[in-house]
Amino acid sequence: MSEPTPASGHLVDGPFDPEHDPRASLALEPAYVDNLTRRIVSTTGARVPVESPLNGQPLARIPQSSTDDVLEASTRARRAQAAWAATSLDERAAILLRFHDLVLDRQDEIIDLIVLESGKARKHAFDEPMHVAMTARYYARTAHQHLDTERRIGVVPGLTRVEVNHVPKGVVGIISPWNYPFTMAVCDGLPALLAGNTVVAKPDAQTMLSALLGAQLLEEAGLPEGVWNVVAGPGRDIGPPLITGSDYICFTGSTATGKLIAKQCADRLIGASLELGGKNPILILRDASLEKAAEGAVRACFSNAGQLCVSTERMFVADQVYDRFVERFVARTQAMTLGASLEWGTDMGSLISQDQLDTVQAHLDDAVAKGARVLAGGRARPDLGPYFFEPTILEGVTPEMTCFGDETFGPVVALYRFHDEADAVARANAGDYGLNASIYTQDGDRGRAIARQIKCGTVNVNEAFGATFASIDAPMGGMRQSGMGRRQGSEGIHRYTETQSVATQRGIRFAPMFGMSDSGYAKMMTLNLRLLKKMGRP
Incomplete structure (x- = not known):
């Protein structure tokens, strides 16, 4: 097929201009920033400036924590933990429900801050308060289901009474990423709190304010002092003392960093859950609804500019529908609007930083130099903002190209034909990752049968990633190099508990x-x- 002009005529022109956006001052006012950053445990006096990726302008100066500050935060959390665990489960759940309401009531403020810090489109920022509210409500409403003492079968019927308790771990350390700065900083901590743990959170340095707003709303919902603590600084410096002071670590980020954290946790014999990288596939089967598949593929590939652990970077399309699907997918991609704004109406925002832009550009340049073809996109857009890059579709990607197997974490997807479904499954399972996959077919039974053959922790049939990620009762996490452990569902709260069996014997002894x-x-x-x-x- 011929190569269309990359996204020409459809992109919103003009950089973000805070002077003409009435809400832009919300997170830029010094008093507002100071109110948020006072929650960071910091005695160093050092502050690190951060910029908004929308326009490259200064956004805030973030206080930095020392090793001693991290240990102090852990001490505060440990002092508060006993009283918090003694608080009734119903009262802990009530705080989560009040937090749910605050998140929905304050969603405009939350979304503004997310957009300013991350550069994502407003519609993608909206996903974050929605997901956090759903998580809070789910665990509050199912608290007794997950945490009440359970009766089990005793060895001697009628004479051996066995109960299983779910005892809190103690202090949970949460290390969260920049790509979903509100939900990733908060959602993993909610079940930890409900289970009776206290938290020391280390959000990513680029997006501290969104995480701090989450901490503020938890306070306003009634969370006692010392139960949620925040530290700030480079992971290489404050990660080790955070692990030293914690009884469990929850990490979301790169596979390389996850392996280092796993080793440090192993040295202390504490548990960890790690949600790591992915090179996620979509399978478009020959009986797929092509319009639905094309619409879903745009969301799968380009939500948050592709900076989503569960977003798609590999697309396998059946021969029988390849040309017709690609025509639709390219057209929808070209029609996307890009822009730097706090307002609704744009389809894709900015990458987070120069490092991300450099990675995307390097992957694209390498692929094109080795023979890949650009069907849409393929250009940085400094006219829109410093880190904008067009949604990009590649064809002819081969194994010697970097983007064939390495995670790009940007708005770049490679298309591949397949001849039969067994071949498609084998190619989808190739590589080291196994986080998320999607299958498009009009036969739900067939889609679910194929899903069982895919080596990914979540598989969506006729949806990109939202069906599994938004179903809070279902576990979410990765296989293979994409991590270990699960968030959400019963697994997402039981990871923060020790299972204790208590047996009471009557009548006879075991002798x-x-x-x-x-x-x-x-x-x-x-x-x-x-x-x-x-x-x-x-």
């Missing part, structure tokens, strides 16, 4: 009684085991 010999005891127990099997007992 010979009434002068019975050891051999007689063994025969009696053997007879009882055979009897229990005949009775159908587990």
Whole structure:
């Protein structure tokens, strides 16, 4: 097929101008920033400037924490933990429900701050307060289901009472990324709080303000002092003391960093959950609704400018529909609007930083130099903002190209034909990652059967990623190099608890009684085991 002009005529012109946006001053007023940053445990006096990716202009100066500050935050959390764990489960749940309402009531403020810090389009920023509110409501409403003491089957029916308790770990360290700065900083901590833990959070340096607003709203919802603590600084400096002071670590970020954290946690014999990178595939089967698949593919590939762990970078399309699908997908991609604004109406915003822009450009340049073809996009857009890059579709990507197997984490997707579905599944499973996948087909049963063959922690049928990610009752996480552990559902709260079994014995003891010999005891127990099997007992 011919190569269209990359996204020409459809992009919003003009950089973000805070002087003409009535809400731009919200997060830029010094008093507002100071009110948020006072929550950082910091005695260093050092502050690091951060800029908005929308226009490259200064946004705030963030206080930095020292090693001693991190240890102090952990100490505060440990002092507060006993009283917090003793707080009734219903009261903890009520705080989450009040937090739910505050997030919805203050969503405009939250979204403004997310857009200013991350540069994403407003519609993608809206996903964050929505997801946080859903998470808070889900765990508050299911608190007793997950945390109440459970009765289990005792060894001797009627005489052995067994209960299982879910005891909080203690202090949970949460290290969150910049790409979803509000939801990733908060959502993993909500089940930790509900389970009776306290938190020390280290949000990414580029997006501290969104995370701090989450901490403020938790305070306003009634969270006691010391239960949620925030530190700031480079991970290489304050990550180790955070792990030292914690009883469990929750990390979202790159696979390379996740491996380092796993080693440090192993040295202390503490648990960790790690949601890491991905090179996520979509399969467009021959019976897919092409309009629905093309619409979903745009969201799968270009939400948050592709800076989403579960976004798609590899697309496998059946021969029978390839040309017709690609025509639709390219047209929808070309029609996307880009812009730097706090307002609704743009389809894609900015990359977060020069580093991300450099990675995207390097992957594209390498692919084109080795023979890949650009079907749409393919250009940086400094006229819109310092880190804008057009949504880009590539064809002819081969294994020697960097973007074939390495995560780009930007708005670049590669298209591949497939001849049969077994081949598509094998190619989707190739590589080291296994986070998210999508399958488009009009046969739901067939889609679900193929999903079982995909080595990914979440698989969406006829949806990009939202169906699994927004279903809070279902676990979300990665296989293989995409991580370990799960957020959401029962797994997402039980990771923050120790399972304790308590057995109360009545009537008999587990030893010979009434002068019975050891051999007689063994025969009696053997007879009882055979009897229990005949009775159908587990």
